[in-house]
Amino acid sequence: MLKEEVKRGVITENPILILALGLCPSLAVSTSVTNGLGMGLATMFVLVCSNIIISIIKGWVPDKVRIPCFIMVSAAFVSILHLFIKAYMPLLDQRLGIFIPLITVNCIILGRAEAFASKNSLSRSFTDGIVMGLGFTVSLLILSAIREFLGSNKLFDLMVIPKFQPLTAFALAPGGFFTIAFVMGVVSFLRSRKEARA
Amino acid sequence: MGEIIKLTAALVVISMVIGLAVAVTNNKTKDRIKEQQLHIQQSAVEAVFPSGVAISEHEGDGGLPYKYWSASDNGELIGYAFKITGQGYAGDILFMISADTAGKILGMTVLEHNETPGLGSRVTEVASNKYIWYPVGSSEKVKPWFTEQFEGLSCFKPIGIDKSGEWHKFDAQRRAQLQSRNTVTAITGSTITTAAFTKSIERKAAVYVASLKEKYLEK
Amino acid sequence: MNSFMSIVQIALAAVLIQNFVLARFLGLCPFFGVSKKLSSATGMGMAVVFVMTIASMFTWVVERYILVPFDIRYLEIIVFILIIASLVQLLELIMRKFTPSLYESLGIYLPLISTNCALFAVVIINTGTNQFTGRPFTFIESTINGTASGIGFLIALVLMAGIREKLELADVPKTLDGLPIAFISAGLMALAFLGFSGLSFFAASGGQ
Numbered sequence A: 001m002l003k004e005e006v007k008r009g010v011i012t013e014n015p016i017l018i019l020a021l022g023l024c025p026s027l028a029v030s031t032s033v034t035n036g037l038g039m040g041l042a043t044m045f046v047l048v049c050s051n052i053i054i055s056i057i058k059g060w061v062p063d064k065v066r067i068p069c070f071i072m073v074s075a076a077f078v079s080i081l082h083l084f085i086k087a088y089m090p091l092l093d094q095r096l097g098i099f100i101p102l103i104t105v106n107c108i109i110l111g112r113a114e115a116f117a118s119k120n121s122l123s124r125s126f127t128d129g130i131v132m133g134l135g136f137t138v139s140l141l142i143l144s145a146i147r148e149f150l151g152s153n154k155l156f157d158l159m160v161i162p163k164f165q166p167l168t169a170f171a172l173a174p175g176g177f178f179t180i181a182f183v184m185g186v187v188s189f190l191r192s193r194k195e196a197r198a
Numbered sequence B: 001m002g003e004i005i006k007l008t009a010a011l012v013v014i015s016m017v018i019g020l021a022v023a024v025t026n027n028k029t030k031d032r033i034k035e036q037q038l039h040i041q042q043s044a045v046e047a048v049f050p051s052g053v054a055i056s057e058h059e060g061d062g063g064l065p066y067k068y069w070s071a072s073d074n075g076e077l078i079g080y081a082f083k084i085t086g087q088g089y090a091g092d093i094l095f096m097i098s099a100d101t102a103g104k105i106l107g108m109t110v111l112e113h114n115e116t117p118g119l120g121s122r123v124t125e126v127a128s129n130k131y132i133w134y135p136v137g138s139s140e141k142v143k144p145w146f147t148e149q150f151e152g153l154s155c156f157k158p159i160g161i162d163k164s165g166e167w168h169k170f171d172a173q174r175r176a177q178l179q180s181r182n183t184v185t186a187i188t189g190s191t192i193t194t195a196a197f198t199k200s201i202e203r204k205a206a207v208y209v210a211s212l213k214e215k216y217l218e219k
Numbered sequence C: 001m002n003s004f005m006s007i008v009q010i011a012l013a014a015v016l017i018q019n020f021v022l023a024r025f026l027g028l029c030p031f032f033g034v035s036k037k038l039s040s041a042t043g044m045g046m047a048v049v050f051v052m053t054i055a056s057m058f059t060w061v062v063e064r065y066i067l068v069p070f071d072i073r074y075l076e077i078i079v080f081i082l083i084i085a086s087l088v089q090l091l092e093l094i095m096r097k098f099t100p101s102l103y104e105s106l107g108i109y110l111p112l113i114s115t116n117c118a119l120f121a122v123v124i125i126n127t128g129t130n131q132f133t134g135r136p137f138t139f140i141e142s143t144i145n146g147t148a149s150g151i152g153f154l155i156a157l158v159l160m161a162g163i164r165e166k167l168e169l170a171d172v173p174k175t176l177d178g179l180p181i182a183f184i185s186a187g188l189m190a191l192a193f194l195g196f197s198g199l200s201f202f203a204a205s206g207g208q
Helices: A002-012 A023-028 A033-057 A063-088 A092-100 A099-103 A108-116 A122-152 A173-197 B002-048 B118-126 B171-181 B191-218 C002-017 C027-033 C036-069 C073-098 C100-113 C115-125 C140-165 C177-193
Strands: B054-058 B068-073 B074-087 B092-099 B105-112 B160-162 B183-185
Touching: A002 A122, A002 C100, A023 A033, A023 A099, A023 A122, A023 A173, A023 C027, A033 A092, A033 A099, A033 A108, A033 A122, A063 A092, A063 A099, A063 A108, A063 C073, A092 A099, A092 B002, A092 C115, A099 A108, A099 C073, A099 C115, A108 A122, A122 B118, A173 C177, B002 B092, B002 B105, B002 C073, B074 B191, B092 B118, B092 B191, B105 B191, B105 C073, B105 C177, B118 B191, B160 B191, B171 B183, B183 B191, C002 C140, C027 C115, C027 C140, C027 C177, C036 C073, C036 C100, C036 C115, C036 C140, C073 C100, C073 C115, C115 C140, C140 C177
Parallel strands: B160 B183
Antiparallel strands: B054 B068, B068 B074, B074 B092, B092 B105
């Protein structure tokens, strides 16, 4: 059961690579693995918390104002998270900058609230938050590992291969687009091969 | 009509609850956030002075920087530190610089910048040979090479830019040669970023150091 | 003169140098979602310019005269998202009532805008310091920043739509069909836009 759920979040319904949700933060912060990991965990926190609250209040909120309520709940958790990051991890705040407040408008949060948490039980919404957050974090790690290694010959800010001349373009904006195109291409290749076999 | 009241009530209750939750969090974290900001500033000041000196903070007016720090060792004034900005490739670069009364630069550290990753952003690069394969190495703090090369130069004379290579690859002899010519090396591919530092030191730091010197001679 | 320079610099940076889509990765969802046809891309882009300008003005006033005096800047995120959502609703109503022709061409894009991260990003950027003057944004500066960021978005979106209309006819490898090839085109555009970085009309007077 758990294994299936994880497989759903990370592989079959991967938020970035399959559903193409939350593209802005995933391209903007994937210049280093540390940033990617920080962003992934921060988004996961907000996703899990807002999923929990929304599945609790779902029966009580009138249908017409449901979307504004969901947005406010996620904005509240982002504000709380932002204050905690500023207080306990100021370096992460400096590195991610404006992209922490922007978690509020990440389509993953509202998308999961509307498509899942507002229709399912508390425990299922909680699991959904965890596995979707995990899928988001894993794809961010893949993208940022490729970009940090090719773009600056580093991983976690540490050098990787002596004398390797990095391709700076990968650390810049164009590299972000090329990397995600390549990774999505590989994913769709693997899927089509699997379908052909089945 | 009844429906509108119901909708409004729902929105009001939700906004009150979340407003309260965020306000409580803010109350709990407020002091800690202020402390962190002070700590960042304090460690920047400590980074530009030699270790073990007594540092005091001042507020300046007139031709002085609006906030500056002075350091003294056994009652003897060593130098001052203040923040200045230079126009880089993508917006301003904010850095802290310290100099002694003769205008010799003691230390520098970059506080904020928006330079291109991999090019201008290398102003904060540490020339370490630390590889991911041996992460447990010496944990000594290494200064970023770009700002370290300014140490010992004079801010009263124009600082030249040398494009023949990067300072961290040079041996002691070539570094001494550069120093005698009051010259720094450019980051490869980022001359504009490098010039942002040399220009603003020439235009702003020199003026500040001169007026601070005047103020302290008066006493 | 100084304030004029800073306005020109803001506009130049927001439109070309740090283009919202191609350099800062903001507003990517509509950038890929609405760029299949040139006409809808133009409509969406215009609507974004319009809403960004108005949102920048409103949030600046709220920030300066409500959030800062009452020391509740920590509620920024919640307040801004509410302002944007209600502003978009309000605009939709006003447009439908008074300018039906404008509503017909831009109206359908308005609901899509309220969750556009570019719009939220520009009002958050306006609360920070202006990187060219080192001071907080003034009312004029933040309005210009909103308009110029919107224009940057419009340019990127229209260029992208032009490319994608041609791509329809191209023979794309099957695995790259759809989003991946759109990403590659965007990457090539971003590469071209890199050429704008370092562009400044005031390089000679820089560093003052």
